[in-house]
Amino acid sequence: MAEPEANELKPVAPQPVEPKPTPEDGVVEALSGITVLDLTDSVAGQFCGRLFADNGARVTLVENVTGTRLRATADLFAHLNLGKSGIAVDTASADGLAMVRALAERADVVVVDSGEPARIAETEHWGRIRCRITPFGTTGRWSGWLGDELVFQAMSGTMNENGVDGHEPLYGCGHRVSYAAGVIGYVECLGLLLGGASDTSVDVCVAEVAASMSYNRATQFSYNGSTEGLDARTTPRATLRCADGWLNLFISADRWQRTCEGLGTPELVADPRFLTQSSRLEHWPELERELEVRLADRHVVDVVASAQRYKAVAAACVSPSGLAEDAQLAARDYWTYWGDTTSVTRLGPMFRMSDTPQRSHGGPPALADRAGAVA
Amino acid sequence: MTAPLTGTRVLDLTSAWAGPMATRLLATLGADVIKIEGPGRIDSWRGAVEGGHPSRYPDGEPGARPYDRNVQFNTQNVDKRAISLDLKSPEGLAVALDLAAESDVVIANYSAGTLDRMGLGWDVLHARSPRLILVEMPAYGHGGPYEKHVALGPSMEFMSGMSYLVGYGDGRPVTTGPAYLDPMGGFNGAAAVLTCLMARARTGRGQHLELAQREAAMHWIGEEIVRAVRTGQDRPPRGNRIDEASPHDTFPSAGERQWVAIDVRTDAQFRSLCDLAGRPDLADRYPTLAERLRHEDEIHAALSEWTRTRDKHQVAEQLQAAGVAAAAVHDGRDLLGSEFLWARGLLSWLVHPAAGRHVYQGLPLHVSGVDLGPRRPAPTFGQHTDEVLREVLGMADDAVAALRARGVVTDAPRV
Numbered sequence: 001m002a003e004p005e006a007n008e009l010k011p012v013a014p015q016p017v018e019p020k021p022t023p024e025d026g027v028v029e030a031l032s033g034i035t036v037l038d039l040t041d042s043v044a045g046q047f048c049g050r051l052f053a054d055n056g057a058r059v060t061l062v063e064n065v066t067g068t069r070l071r072a073t074a075d076l077f078a079h080l081n082l083g084k085s086g087i088a089v090d091t092a093s094a095d096g097l098a099m100v101r102a103l104a105e106r107a108d109v110v111v112v113d114s115g116e117p118a119r120i121a122e123t124e125h126w127g128r129i130r131c132r133i134t135p136f137g138t139t140g141r142w143s144g145w146l147g148d149e150l151v152f153q154a155m156s157g158t159m160n161e162n163g164v165d166g167h168e169p170l171y172g173c174g175h176r177v178s179y180a181a182g183v184i185g186y187v188e189c190l191g192l193l194l195g196g197a198s199d200t201s202v203d204v205c206v207a208e209v210a211a212s213m214s215y216n217r218a219t220q221f222s223y224n225g226s227t228e229g230l231d232a233r234t235t236p237r238a239t240l241r242c243a244d245g246w247l248n249l250f251i252s253a254d255r256w257q258r259t260c261e262g263l264g265t266p267e268l269v270a271d272p273r274f275l276t277q278s279s280r281l282e283h284w285p286e287l288e289r290e291l292e293v294r295l296a297d298r299h300v301v302d303v304v305a306s307a308q309r310y311k312a313v314a315a316a317c318v319s320p321s322g323l324a325e326d327a328q329l330a331a332r333d334y335w336t337y338w339g340d341t342t343s344v345t346r347l348g349p350m351f352r353m354s355d356t357p358q359r360s361h362g363g364p365p366a367l368a369d370r371a372g373a374v375a
Numbered sequence: 376m377t378a379p380l381t382g383t384r385v386l387d388l389t390s391a392w393a394g395p396m397a398t399r400l401l402a403t404l405g406a407d408v409i410k411i412e413g414p415g416r417i418d419s420w421r422g423a424v425e426g427g428h429p430s431r432y433p434d435g436e437p438g439a440r441p442y443d444r445n446v447q448f449n450t451q452n453v454d455k456r457a458i459s460l461d462l463k464s465p466e467g468l469a470v471a472l473d474l475a476a477e478s479d480v481v482i483a484n485y486s487a488g489t490l491d492r493m494g495l496g497w498d499v500l501h502a503r504s505p506r507l508i509l510v511e512m513p514a515y516g517h518g519g520p521y522e523k524h525v526a527l528g529p530s531m532e533f534m535s536g537m538s539y540l541v542g543y544g545d546g547r548p549v550t551t552g553p554a555y556l557d558p559m560g561g562f563n564g565a566a567a568v569l570t571c572l573m574a575r576a577r578t579g580r581g582q583h584l585e586l587a588q589r590e591a592a593m594h595w596i597g598e599e600i601v602r603a604v605r606t607g608q609d610r611p612p613r614g615n616r617i618d619e620a621s622p623h624d625t626f627p628s629a630g631e632r633q634w635v636a637i638d639v640r641t642d643a644q645f646r647s648l649c650d651l652a653g654r655p656d657l658a659d660r661y662p663t664l665a666e667r668l669r670h671e672d673e674i675h676a677a678l679s680e681w682t683r684t685r686d687k688h689q690v691a692e693q694l695q696a697a698g699v700a701a702a703a704v705h706d707g708r709d710l711l712g713s714e715f716l717w718a719r720g721l722l723s724w725l726v727h728p729a730a731g732r733h734v735y736q737g738l739p740l741h742v743s744g745v746d747l748g749p750r751r752p753a754p755t756f757g758q759h760t761d762e763v764l765r766e767v768l769g770m771a772d773d774a775v776a777a778l779r780a781r782g783v784v785t786d787a788p789r790v
Contacts (some may be wrong), residue, residue: 030574031384055570108628140718143396146636146700150615154636154702157710158552159625169704170626171615172551173540173669176559179595181739183562188740190569191404194380194576203741212739213558216450218722222734223446225618226430227707233729234428235553237529246548248533253423275691278428285677300689308524315530317548319539320596320603326534334590335604345604350591351567352516354497354575354583 025247029056030356037107037127038084039091039100039117040070043175044133044206046080047182048111048189053083054358056352057109061086062100062117067367078364082338082346091117101126109189122201129192131185131202138203145207152177152207158213165230177210184209184248227303233281240292245300246317249291253277255312262310263303265294338363376744378405383572384767386453386471386478388410388495390418392528392554393588394484394512395451396561401480401568402454403738403747408752409763410457412470414785417756420447424788433730435733441789443755444727450735450753451649453725457754457765457780459784466783468494468766476504477767484512484560484588487522497583506647507581509573512564528554531589532777536600542612556592563591580668624647625704626679628687635687637694638669647697652681710736720748727752760784 034057038049053059061068061084070077087103090096100117101124104110107209110127112118113322114134120159121130136195153159153171163170181204188202211218221227228234238249251259256277260269267288268274268294273283280287295303300316305316318326324345329335334348338360349358383406387398395410402408412418422428422445427438437445455465461467472495481500483490490496490511497509511517514526515534531551532538537556538548541569566638567586575581593600603609613790615624615636622645625634639645642662649658654677661667667674682690687703694701711734718721721739728731730752740747764770764778778784 028574028578029569030577032577034573042499051566055573073598075602079594079597079601105662129435136715137719140715142715142718145695148700149637150636151700151702153703153715154587154625154634154666155715157705157707159636159702160553160706163549164547167543168614168627170543170549170551170612171625171636173537173612174596174599176555176595180559180562181567182482184739187400187404187565187569188560189740190566190573191379192742194572195377195405197376197379197742203742203743205719205739205741208716208739211705211710211713211716211721212736213555213562214710214736216446216736218713218736219450219733220430220446221640221707223433223730224430224435226435228430229706231632233669234430237550237553239547239550241547246533247537248548248550249532250527250529250581252419255726263608264677279509283426295652309552311525312528313525314522314721315526315533317538318536319609320536320600321607321609322539323536323593324601324604328519328521329590332516332587343631345601347594347597347600348590348649350563350594351584351586353567353571355578355580356571356582361456367428374748 027359028356029359030353031055031057033343034058035107036109036111037062037100037103038111039121040111040113040133041070041361042113042133043070043076043080043178044069044181044185044204045111045113047179048131048133048185050080051182051186052081053108053361056359059084059367060103063088063367067088071367078344079347081364083364084359086367088367108193111185125199126200129202131189131198131204132242133181133185133204133206135206137205137208148274149175153212155207156210157217158210160229161215161232162334162363163230167230169230177206177213182211215234223244234283236281236284238288238291240288240295242295242300242303243297247295247300247303248315248317249307250313251280258310259307259312262307262312263291263295263313264306265291290292318343336360378745378747379472379742380404380406383407384409384478385480385482386475388729390482391485392451392557393560393564394482396419396456396558397512397568398482399451399453399562400561400565400738400740403740408455409474409759409767410452411460411462412457412756413461413463414459414789415418415461417442417788418448418452418633420451421445422447423542423757425789432732438729440729440755440787448753449727449730451658451755453735453737453749454751455754456759456763457677457757458651458760459757459786461783462493462495464783466778466781470778470783471495472499472503475500475507478507480508480510480570482512482564482568485577486516486525487511487513493738499662501581501583505580505770506575508568508575508584509581510564510571510584510586512569512586512588514588516585516590528556529557531592534593535589535596536603537592537596539609540596540599540612544611544613546611556588559592559595560586560588563588616671618668619670621664622674622678624675626675626682628682628690629685630702631756633687635690636702636704638700640700644699648678648694648699650698651693652678654678654681725749725752729755756788757784757786
């Protein structure tokens with residue numbers, strides 16, 4: 001296993017195993033009192049566990065003695081496992097399995113993906129709820145398929161219309177479908193907890209999740225036999241180059257005039273090529289060229305500000321590093337940190353609740369150098 | 376076992392994709408989702424009242440009521456009830472407040488401040504119903520210089536750091552599909568609502584929940600953002616190519632605009648791929664990842680000669696059987712014919728009263744002992760107005776008729 005990349009990350013020690021159910025400051029967390037065992041080795045599984053941890057559940061990550069493969073990318077491992085405690089166990093050994101079994105007996109939710117722990121969890125009915133997240137399901141001839149984001153996106157229908165006509169379709173970036181699957185697992189588990197379920201299994205298939213996020217194309221084909229790819233001209237969005245960056249516009253029918261006014265291009269409103277939404281879509285490449293010529297010397301921030309004053313849908317392209325300077329995020333006190341220094345950035349909460357706000361529960365668990373004691 | 380959210384009522388003020396997808400998730404889990412649409416402000420995914428692009432309708436025909444036949448709305452609003460209600464009228468607002476008082480959740484995806492201006496803000500709702508959960512899904516959140524910015528999926532994706540990471544390496548950012556942040560917002564929205572319901576189970580109180588869609592979406596590329604913020608360096612895209620695997624790309628296959636995606640992670644997998652392609656020499660020349668990364672273009676060109684004349688599905692099946700990750704790039708026809716998706720239960724036949732019998736793409740929810748398949752098609756405009764007002768508010772028939780006479784509720788949208 002590769003060593004985590006050298007960086008300023010300073011993981012804190014594993015969190016206390018017995019958190020106080022009612023914090024001294026009286027702030028209750030949404031999932032206080034819920035116990036989750038995370039036995040996964042995948043982005044989807046560990047993000048599912050992270051969502052529980054963010055909202056106050058006690059989440060224990062169970063790794064093999066050499067650590068989850070996701071530790072090879074330190075930023076990814078940290079992002080997925082903030083706030084969890086951890087143990088390292090050889091689940092192939094009787095002692096290790098007994099250790100995990102003892103934890104599972106007290107767990108509300110057990111999250112698994114593939115392999116022997118998943119089989120045993122189901123066979124022995126671990127936890128009130130067992131959430132199994134796999135790439136292609138557990139039955140059928142696809143269950144043994146291999147794949148990651150590229151393959152999931154290819155099968156989803158989304159990739160077919162992602163990119164620029166005349167080029168190959170693009171899968172996107174990162175592990176977005178796996179994150180989606182983690183959220184779906186979380187949603188289903190919470191639904192079951194609310195409904196008072198016990199001894200219930202959840203089955204999340206990443207490839208199926210990917211397809212569920214596509215733009216209704218299966219039903220569209222059922223409706224009228226049409227499908228849309230990179231050559232489609234039905235979505236009025238444009239990517240335009242300004243002097244110092246890229247601009248995104250979405251010009252729905254009811255926003256045409258205000259968009260032209262906001263961009264300072266009122267002369268285009270009555271251009272016969274662009275009079276109606278259907279004519280605009282038909283002449284979309286020409287429209288993009290006309291706009292780009294007029295915006296080429298303008299700063300993208302100024303264009304966005306002007307367009308937004310007229311309630312036109314406009315946005316500038318921000319890089320990941322550029323988010324650190326984003327004025328909106330700064331105004332909302334978005335960035336937080338973890339660790340015994342302030343050097344490790346943590347993204348702000350996924351959502352904000354007025355009475356049970358998400359709280360930091362520290363960094364990711366350090367890898368124990370031996371099997372940890374049972375909590 | 377009944378569906379988990381049976382007995383939970385959601386008042387749905389959302390429109391388009393993200394909000395309706397969140398409420399569709401809740402409906403699939405058993406919640407009673409009541410969608411409110413104004414006579415002059417219908418869900419935008421019903422399309423233009425007079426009809427829009429033919430691709431949105433059965434057989435390309437908008438019909439007499441195009442807003443009831445639009446594929447976008449009809450897919451994203453399965454399992455919901457719908458009422459028409461003019462929220463701009465005092466009577467309509469009063470009915471909405473009464474409905475909210477009988478609901479567990481009110482959810483909207485307007486820009487920040489809009490619900491307050493409508494008279495449906497947190498202070499008003501909470502005073503009447505302390506157990507109510509109010510969910511707002513603005514693009515950029517309350518406060519800050521972008522609070523009032525209008526946004527849709529592609530613009531939020533631009534602002535999230537994601538579009539920067541998608542492209543061909545020429546510097547031009549690419550937004551994912553039509554609006555990828557929308558289904559992301561739907562999933563995140565449902566997660567947020569359920570978290571709040573769990574909190575209420577502990578505290579007995581409702582609360583105000585804000586899901587700033589851009590901020591929630593950023594978590595889905597969290598590792599990239601953390602790394603970039605720490606180092607000050609971004610990783611511009613190289614099309615489908617990545618540094619951790621090669622080949623990792625799409626290859627042309629037989630037919631117009633047909634592709635197969637191939638993802639090789641080990642040297643042994645590359646050997647298997649080359650053997651299948653009848654090019655074992657490639658594996659001899661480029662046995663390691665480092666070598667393959669240095670010669671990506673040559674490898675791509677060589678393998679494309681093999682894939683170009685073959686069916687994308689067959690190539691994918693062959694490669695998977697040989698232990699190599701691969702998949703056909705699916706379009707709508709492929710999705711509809713996908714054995715895999717039918718086996719998973721994602722596709723179902725439904726009969727819609729205005730659109731007819733068609734296949735609908737569902738949600739990937741599977742719980743043992745519970746059938747979470749679709750129970751009813753998407754509602755036509757105002758389909759359940761009388762039913763909901765009678766059942767939920769106990770309104771008498773003549774009171775409903777009076778609302779109808781004054782245009783507070785209608786049976787068709789106003790053009």
